[in-house]
Amino acid sequence: xxxxxxxxxxxxxxxxxxxxxxxxxxxxxxxxxxxxxxxxxxxxxxxxxxxxxxxxxxxxxxxxxxxxxxxxxxxxxxxxxxxxxxxxxxxxxxxxxxxxxxxxxxxxxxxxxxxxxxxxxxxxxxxxxxxxxxxxxxxxxxxxxxxxxxxxxxxxxxxxxxxxxxxxxxxxxxxxxxxxxxxxxxxxxxxxxxxxxxxxxxxxxxxxxxxxxxxxxxxxxxxxxxxxxxxxxxxxxxxxxxxxxxxxxxxxxxxxxxxxxxxxxxxxxxxxxxxxxxxxxxxxxxxx
Amino acid sequence: xxxxxxxxxxxxxxxxxxxxxxxxxxxxxxxxxxxxxxxxxxxxxxxxxxxxxxxxxxxxxxxxxxxxxxxxxxxxxxxxxxxxxxxxxxxxxxxxxxxxxxxxxxxxxxxxxxxxxxxxxxxxxxxxxxxxxxxxxxxxxxxxxxxxxxxxxxxxxxxxxxxxxxxxxxxxxxxxxxxxxxxxxxxxxx
Numbered sequence: 001x002x003x004x005x006x007x008x009x010x011x012x013x014x015x016x017x018x019x020x021x022x023x024x025x026x027x028x029x030x031x032x033x034x035x036x037x038x039x040x041x042x043x044x045x046x047x048x049x050x051x052x053x054x055x056x057x058x059x060x061x062x063x064x065x066x067x068x069x070x071x072x073x074x075x076x077x078x079x080x081x082x083x084x085x086x087x088x089x090x091x092x093x094x095x096x097x098x099x100x101x102x103x104x105x106x107x108x109x110x111x112x113x114x115x116x117x118x119x120x121x122x123x124x125x126x127x128x129x130x131x132x133x134x135x136x137x138x139x140x141x142x143x144x145x146x147x148x149x150x151x152x153x154x155x156x157x158x159x160x161x162x163x164x165x166x167x168x169x170x171x172x173x174x175x176x177x178x179x180x181x182x183x184x185x186x187x188x189x190x191x192x193x194x195x196x197x198x199x200x201x202x203x204x205x206x207x208x209x210x211x212x213x214x215x216x217x218x219x220x221x222x223x224x225x226x227x228x229x230x231x232x233x234x235x236x237x238x239x240x241x242x243x244x245x246x247x248x249x250x251x252x253x254x255x256x257x258x259x260x261x262x263x264x265x266x267x268x269x270x271x272x273x274x275x276x277x278x279x280x281x282x283x284x285x286x287x288x
Numbered sequence: 289x290x291x292x293x294x295x296x297x298x299x300x301x302x303x304x305x306x307x308x309x310x311x312x313x314x315x316x317x318x319x320x321x322x323x324x325x326x327x328x329x330x331x332x333x334x335x336x337x338x339x340x341x342x343x344x345x346x347x348x349x350x351x352x353x354x355x356x357x358x359x360x361x362x363x364x365x366x367x368x369x370x371x372x373x374x375x376x377x378x379x380x381x382x383x384x385x386x387x388x389x390x391x392x393x394x395x396x397x398x399x400x401x402x403x404x405x406x407x408x409x410x411x412x413x414x415x416x417x418x419x420x421x422x423x424x425x426x427x428x429x430x431x432x433x434x435x436x437x438x439x440x441x442x443x444x445x446x447x448x449x450x451x452x453x454x455x456x457x458x459x460x461x462x463x464x465x466x467x468x469x470x471x472x473x474x475x476x477x478x
Binding site: 005021212 | 300301304305308309311313315317343344348379397398399401403405424427452
């Protein structure tokens with residue numbers, strides 16, 4: 001694109017972010033501060049993820065962007081178009097074709113590979129933020145690996161509700177050292193982070209933090225021996241493709257309590273339907 | 289100065305990007321050896337070391353330069369703008385032999401990312417002593433072959449690794465090949 005450097009950011013900014021990324025990878029789960037730049041979209045729309053993507057992207061990459069699992073929502077479409085214009089990279093909606101996947105709040109259902117990088121957009125990188133508002137304090141707690149506060153929070157959940165009441169942004173321990181926010185992905189996706197073959201990078205633009213999980217790294221969702229972590233999902237098959245093992249969105253279809261449960265990962269659902277899997281509501285759709 | 293400087297990257301944007309991805313992948317999968325499109329770095333720097341410097345160093349990164357690499361000083365200063373051998377704590381060290389790691393910043397418990405990264409030029413990444421690496425990024429223990437590390441490297445590294453999350457990260461370069469050893473990796477002799 002005329003008037004812009006490749007992938008929008010200037011080279012000096014990219015170098016600064018790249019140095020941060022290398023440190024983040026060397027210290028899995030640790031939040032590395034970086035000089036987050038103003039981007040041509042507001043905070044909360046993925047400025048952190050975009051800056052990380054811009055710093056790693058090359059001409060040969062194939063980019064996929066998802067927003068809550070969907071390739072066709074505003075955020076995903078605009079970010080994909082942004083990089084198609086500023087970097088001229090090929091974009092795709094197929095998980096298997098992508099080399100770099102930028103995501104807002106989901107991990108694709110398809111197992112990621114060794115040659116792929118997933119970039120998470122992170123609104124709040126500090127997992128202790130709701131328990132301890134002071135950055136100075138939480139930094140010290142990370143330095144000392146003092147995570148008692150989070151265990152108390154989980155314990156209090158169990159004593160009040162009988163279970164841990166966190167359904168997204170469920171805290172994890174990375175490499176048995178750092179407590180980390182997985183970004184607001186559903187707890188359902190947490191097990192996919194553990195020993196993932198792909199490199200996982202996290203960018204928080206407003207909070208100016210980068211962190212990472214190298215491939216094949218232990219990522220454990222916090223729990224107790226007598227209250228083990230359980231991934232929660234709606235007890236339904238996907239209405240369109242019939243999948244029983246994917247994360248589902250609940251769609252309100254009428255004013256009489258009608259509900260449709262569909263795969264949140266649109267690419268996964270589309271692929272399954274193309275392969276002939278049809279769910280209970282999928283027939284109707286085909287017949288219309 | 290009478291000699292003319294050799295050029296930096298032919299295409300600064302794409303060459304730096306591809307070199308960075310090689311370093312990133314090597315850091316994420318310790319011991320994986322990458323070949324980089326190098327630059328004609330001046331003696332005694334190898335292509336890969338020159339490329340890594342151009343990719344990561346700039347005016348914000350105080351650099352410690354091995355006295356034996358002094359002939360490359362003007363080239364590094366011109367192409368990267370990095371302050372060389374200043375009083376500021378070094379963020380990078382360009383070394384031809386492993387420096388005393390205790391003389392470099394290894395970060396603090398709260399800010400372990402403030403440690404230095406050592407770009408170490410070695411004789412070879414395809415022949416020499418065999419090491420077994422284990423840690424994040426490695427599904428199973430990986431063998432790395434390096435010629436040019438000190439005989440007591442495993443003991444030195446074990447001390448560095450024990451500091452985790454503090455510690456120094458190494459980028460090893462030989463000719464046009466590079467790999468990385470982040471502080472998180474533990475190393476044994478094969």
